[in-house]
Amino acid sequence: MKISYQLILLITIFLISLLGIQFIYYINIKNLTEEETETYALKMVEQIEKEVTNHFTDIIRIAYTLSYSSDTQDLLTAETPVVKYESSSKFLELRKHLLRSNKDIDRLILHSADNRVISPNEFPISELLNSEYNYLNSLKQRQFTRLYNLKSNGRENFSLIYPVYNLDDNFSHEIIGYSIAVSNIEFLETLISETEIPNKYEFYILDTQNTIAAASERINNGMIFPLQLSGNIPEGTFIEMEYQKKPILFSSKDISDTGWKVCAVIPISMVNTKLVRIRNIGFFISLVFLIILLSVGAVISRSITRPIDRVVEFAASVVDHSTRKRLDLPKGNEMRILSECINSMLDRMDLMNRKILDTKTSLLKVELEKKKAELENLQAQINPHFLYNTLECLRSLGVHYESDEITEISTAMADIFRYSIKGDEITTIKNEMDCIGQYLKIISIRFQDRFRFTVNIDENIFNCKLPKMTLQPIVENAVYHGLEPKLGNGELSIRGYRKENNLCISIYDNGIGISKEISESINNYTEAYISEKRSMGLLNINKRIKIRFGSNYGIQIKSQRGKGTYVNVELPIH
Known part of the structure; x- marks a missing residue:
């Protein structure tokens, strides 16, 4: 798979992983938000329930005080008008005092067991009891009533009915009357309104018949709570329900010993509204990561994958072309x-x-x-007896006429000729120097000792190998093209020595020298500026050495017009 495809796959996997993480994060945040919302709402429910319970407890305390005071007991059990009158006066004082202690209690009513309103006489008890007098007869313990509306004051009220037992008769548990505390709902409305309720949170206080006594939205007061409440709703938890065709979270808590409830309604849309911002932030982060990934991918593609593709294409083109x-x-x-x-x-x-x-x-x-050498060798061997016989004839004539020069020249020439055409192409330094010695004899005779020759060869290189007729042509060039044109005597020196792993032969003559251009052409292995036969011979020798042994070997010429020529031959040691 190409690196670019791998990069795209990696980015895709990363994005899928990022979206998965965002989804898990969103679900966890949603659950956490719902949990925090429910916890906060439950705390508010508990707070409202606690405030209502405290208020109801105060009403119970007042009703209890009224029911079991000695004056109330005397008033309900009085048999004579005098006792009843005295007890009534004291009862009214107590009632007045208790009403002052709680401004939310509108009336404190004492009702006898035989359905007589003892005090106050002006209170329309029929409105309270709705003409159901038997209701009191069946009541054995205190109870808060549902909401009701009194025409006399035009307000919603509720009451606490407290049975009054005869304290003088501890065995019969006789109910001798009822204390009724009539309260308005203003304190409940004030409690709800003063509670800091978040927007769209709804809290309700319901009476025993699920009538709304107080709500965060006052327009609902006095209405029947629209949700069907059952005893299966556990306290301290929220359940999902449908309210006004919208999904909600609902919770309720009973106000102990009253039959009343505190309810909380939270629209799920409100919870989701909180999550929208978190979701949008998550999407924004994902978008930012996507842009960053695409940017990084583009940079990587430009700096890595494209150059790699170019390298691959280049490698293919190199292989093919x-x-x-x-x-x-x-x-x-x-x-x-x-x-x-x-x-x-x-x-x-x-x-x-x-x-x-x-x-x-x-x-x-x-x-x-x-x-070429083989051809030349074959050509040189054509009729060798004729050449040998000719040289032998010259030697015989020299002996006959007692001419030592002719004898020595012919003998030396025969030796040189024999050396050049017989044997292997590779020879030793000693054999090459013997050939040069024969040649120098001829030169000495011809020029009548006009030239002085010096030969200095280290004995440890005598057995070193070199191509045959390598040094002799250089010596011959030095004589005929360097010393012969020179006026006066000349000098030729030959020196051989070992230099590290190389063999060096230097040939020096103090003749007329050669031009700088020709010497550089020979040294550089080129034929530029070369026209003389002497120079062509040196160039050919240089070529032979370089072809056989490599470009690191050959001849180097240093020459100056009128002062002489120095030729250095460098060969590998074999």
Whole structure:
């Protein structure tokens, strides 16, 4: 798979993982938000329930005080008018005092067991009891009533009915009357309104018949609570229900010993509204990450995958065509270093190819030179007896006429001729120097000792190998083209020595010298500026050495017009 495809796959996997994390995060935040919302609402329900309970407890305390005071007991059990009158006066004082202690209690009523209103007489008890007098007869313990509306004051009220037992009769548990505390609902409305209720949260206080006594929305007061409440709703928890065709979270808590309830309604849409911002933030973060990923992917594609594709295409083109092309990548990253390494490798390959080509060329030249030498050798061997006989005839004439010069020249020439055409092409330094010695004899006779020759060869190189007739032509060139044109005597010196792993032979003459252009052409292995036969001979010797042993070997010429020529021959030691 291409790196670009792998990069796209990696980005896709990362995005899917990011969306998965966002989804899990959203679900957890949703659950946490709902939990915090429910916890907060339950605390508010408990707070309202606690306030209502405290208020109801105060009403119970007042009703209890009224029911079991001695004056109330005397008033309900009085048998004579005098006792009843005295007790009534004291009862009214107590009642007045208790009413002052709680401003939310509108009336304190004492009702006898035989359905007589003892005090106050002006209170329309029929409105309170709704003409159901038997209701009191069946009541055995205190009880808060449902809401009701008194025409006398035009307000919603509720009452606490407290049975009054005869304290003088501890065995019969006789109910001698009822204390009724009539309260308005203003304190409940005030309690709800003063509670800091979040927007769209709804709290209700319900009476025993699920009538709304107080609510966060006052327009609902006095209405029947629309939800069907059952005893299966556990306290301290929220359940999902439908209210006004909208999903809600609902919870209720009973106000102990009253039959009343505190309810909380939270629209789920409100919870979701809180989550919308979190969800939008999550989507925004995902979008930012997507942009960052795409940007990083584009940068990686530009700086890595594209250069890699270019490297692959370049490698294919190099394989299919040649190594002359070079890879050019922008600077600034490791791919540039890779391209430089590839280009360096191609440069080395080109150099190796050139070396291989040069080696093959050299081998071909060596082979050609060898074939040429073989042809020349074969040609030189044509009718050798004629040449030997001619030289032998010259030697015989020299002996007959007692001419030592002719004898020595013919003998030396025969030895040189025999050396040049017989044996292997490779010879030793000693054999080459013997040939040069014969040649110098001829030169000495011819020029009548006009030239002085000096030969200094280290004995430890006598057995070193070199191509036959390598040094003799150089010596011959030095004599005929350097010393002979010179006026006066001349000097020729030959020195041989070992230099590290190379063999060095230096030939010096103090003749007329050669031009700088010709010496440089010979040294550089070129034929420029060369027209003299002498120079062509030196160039050919240089070519023979380089073809056979390599470009590190050959001859080097240092010459100055009118002062002489220095030729150095460098060969590998064999």
